[in-house]
Amino acid sequence: MNRTTLLNFLKISTFFIFSGRAYQHLFWDAPYRSVFWDQQLLEPIINFVFNTSWQSYVTNLNTDHAIQFLTKSIGGLYTVCAIISLTITETSKKWQLTILKLGAVSIVVLAMLITKNKFYHLIMFFEHAIQFGVPIALVYYLKTRNIHQLIFKLKIFIALAFTCHGMYAIGVFYPLPGNFVTMTLNILPITETSAKNLLFIAGIIDFIIAIGLFIPKVAKTMLLYACFWGFITAFARIISGLSYDVSLSIVHQYMYLVLYRIPHGLIPLLVYLYLANRNNQKSKAIKNLVSI
Numbered sequence: 001m002n003r004t005t006l007l008n009f010l011k012i013s014t015f016f017i018f019s020g021r022a023y024q025h026l027f028w029d030a031p032y033r034s035v036f037w038d039q040q041l042l043e044p045i046i047n048f049v050f051n052t053s054w055q056s057y058v059t060n061l062n063t064d065h066a067i068q069f070l071t072k073s074i075g076g077l078y079t080v081c082a083i084i085s086l087t088i089t090e091t092s093k094k095w096q097l098t099i100l101k102l103g104a105v106s107i108v109v110l111a112m113l114i115t116k117n118k119f120y121h122l123i124m125f126f127e128h129a130i131q132f133g134v135p136i137a138l139v140y141y142l143k144t145r146n147i148h149q150l151i152f153k154l155k156i157f158i159a160l161a162f163t164c165h166g167m168y169a170i171g172v173f174y175p176l177p178g179n180f181v182t183m184t185l186n187i188l189p190i191t192e193t194s195a196k197n198l199l200f201i202a203g204i205i206d207f208i209i210a211i212g213l214f215i216p217k218v219a220k221t222m223l224l225y226a227c228f229w230g231f232i233t234a235f236a237r238i239i240s241g242l243s244y245d246v247s248l249s250i251v252h253q254y255m256y257l258v259l260y261r262i263p264h265g266l267i268p269l270l271v272y273l274y275l276a277n278r279n280n281q282k283s284k285a286i287k288n289l290v291s292i
Contacts, residue, residue, distance in 0.1 A: 001270075001277040006147065009270040010138045011085050013263035017131050018082035018103060020260025021110065025075025028256065031113040036067055077103055085135070090142055097139065104135035121174060127164035133157035134263050147274070154271050158226055159210040161264065165233075166206030169199045183236050186243040202229075213271075220279075223272035230264030237261070 024030060036042065043054045050057075057063055081103030084096050111128040118124040134157070141150050167173050169180060176196065184195040205225070212222035241254035 001274045003145070003147070006150075006270065006274065007141065009266060009273075010134065010141060011088070013134045013266045013270070014085035014100075014138045015082050016262040016266070017107065017134055017260045018078045018085055020256045020258070020262075021107065022075050022078035022082055023256035023259060025071050025078060027252070030071050030074070030110065031117045032067055032071055034113055034117045036063070074106060077106060081135070085138065088138075088142065090145070097142065100135065101139055104132070104139060107132040107135060123164040123167050123174065126160045127168070129157040129160035129164075130264055130267055131260055133160075134267060151271055151274055154267055155213050158223075158268055158271070159213050162206040162226060162229075163210040166203040166210070169203030169206060171196070171200065171203075183240040186240040187236060205229075220272055220275055223268045223275070226268035227265050227272060230266075230268055231262070232265075234258050234261035234264055 037058060039054055039058075042057075046052050046054055046057045077099075081100055084092075084100055088096050088100065111125050111132050114128065115121060115125040133153070137150060137153055137157070140153070141147075144150075168177055170176075176199065180199055181192060181195050184190070184198060185192060188195070188198075190198070206229075209222045209226050209229075212218045213226075215222075235258055237257040238251065238254040241250045244250065
């Protein structure tokens with residue numbers, strides 16, 4: 001894999017993440033109310049800084065309008081970042097890289113807010129490692145051009161995402177998410193018990209994948225499975241939704257969930273292609289030495 005192909009993979013993956021989150025923010029909602037309606041956190045500020053009661057604050061329509069405006073504005077930022085992620089190069093203007101950095105930081109903050117909404121489960125934050133890690137990786141690579149460090153970082157992001165997904169799927173350390181079971185039941189003709197057993201097995205495999213990524217002899221096999229599983233779990237959102245009704249409204253409702261998860265398959269594929277190409281180059285080099 002040459003540098004251009006690698007960079008294009010990163011750019012396309014970053015595009016999907018930002019476009020999916022832009023879609024979410026512009027047409028649906030995001031968890032900013034978990035902060036702005038957190039009474040324990042904000043009531044002292046509202047009371048003493050703004051001299052307003054908490055009841056007046058939360059019932060004021062202007063408060064909700066402000067949150068909606070913030071959500072749409074961040075959606076606008078993500079839209080710009082999605083465009084920049086496809087067009088940016090090493091020679092692009094500094095302001096483009098600055099906006100991309102701002103978008104990357106915003107994705108990290110979003111992951112933190114989602115974690116807050118999930119009772120501060122730390123694994124929820126790291127389950128989003130690929131989503132907030134890929135924009136950071138793109139910025140890093142544009143600045144350093146260090147392929148080896150990039151690949152190692154991408155492996156870390158993949159391992160974190162799969163480990164955390166596995167911890168939810170086995171339902172031991174954390175409760176098994178209801179939407180995992182619902183999606184499985186909507187897609188496969190099995191019972192609820194079978195669905196839970198299947199998810200438990202998938203969770204164990206997730207742990208194996210996370211470890212195997214760093215074992216050279218099996219890394220490529222692990223990455224192929226990670227690529228397959230990443231795409232399957234991404235498109236499962238919309239396939240599960242279509243089980244309720246085949247319509248454009250359902251596609252519209254679930255599409256953003258698919259878009260920002262597509263890199264869960266693309267990034268393992270990128271790392272796989274890099275390792276496969278490197279191994280081919282080593283084999284050719286050895287053959288050349290033998291022939292000499």
